[in-house]
Amino acid sequence: MPTIETIADLTSHPCSTARGKETFAFTSGRGLLTVSRLDWIERLLVLAFYVWMVARLLGSYWTDGGIANLLMLPSEGLVVLFLLLRRRARRISTHPGEWLLALVGTCSPMLIHPETAHALVSPQIGATLVLMGMVIQIFAKLALGTSLGCVPAHRGLKLHGPYRFIRHPMYAGYALGHIGFLLMNATLWNLILYLGSESVMVFRLLAEERLLSGDPRYREYRTQVRYRLVPGLF
Numbered sequence: 001m002p003t004i005e006t007i008a009d010l011t012s013h014p015c016s017t018a019r020g021k022e023t024f025a026f027t028s029g030r031g032l033l034t035v036s037r038l039d040w041i042e043r044l045l046v047l048a049f050y051v052w053m054v055a056r057l058l059g060s061y062w063t064d065g066g067i068a069n070l071l072m073l074p075s076e077g078l079v080v081l082f083l084l085l086r087r088r089a090r091r092i093s094t095h096p097g098e099w100l101l102a103l104v105g106t107c108s109p110m111l112i113h114p115e116t117a118h119a120l121v122s123p124q125i126g127a128t129l130v131l132m133g134m135v136i137q138i139f140a141k142l143a144l145g146t147s148l149g150c151v152p153a154h155r156g157l158k159l160h161g162p163y164r165f166i167r168h169p170m171y172a173g174y175a176l177g178h179i180g181f182l183l184m185n186a187t188l189w190n191l192i193l194y195l196g197s198e199s200v201m202v203f204r205l206l207a208e209e210r211l212l213s214g215d216p217r218y219r220e221y222r223t224q225v226r227y228r229l230v231p232g233l234f
Helices: 035-064 067-085 096-111 123-147 169-184 188-212 216-224
Strands: 024-026 091-093
Touching (some): 035 096, 067 096, 096 188, 123 169, 169 188
16 A cells, blocks of 8 residues: 655644644654654554565465565565655654554555455456556655655655656555456455555545645645546546
């Protein structure tokens, strides 16, 4: 599942929710939930889920085959890599609801279970969709670089590369890869996971855009790039 794409570089004043409650920690804070600690909590949680997914996919491959499913390892692994290499946030959300959405959206796709006996398409078709999604993700992640994160934070404005065409190319890449894997492993469990994660993705990108709308540069960008995920549709 897509990680939240942080593409704003706002000023250092506190950001607020629609209810007027401050939801961001600052680097100067000395409390328990400092920015640095929250950054590492986020990284370690995602890393733990990824290691668990690696063990399951490799175990399934050694038992039942299904090499195309292993494409999910580099696809989801890029998330972990960029999270570990990213730069430190100046502000990061401490709102429990935003953390829940971010972690569910990021980690739930790592709970997938390979079941090649329930394939609806050939491995070639499924692998092609996963690879196409991975290419889109890579371009989006290269554009973001060290600005990648799961929980809303401000790490720099990024508007080049695939962001010139849609506002959330990384999410689009994830969705395409998920469709490919689901078609090769069409179980009720995987369907529920992906329906849930894609629903969360929509809520996350809408919440992210509300957050970024405080930046006049982002508002201008939004008028230039109209579509969020699929050109001409959404």
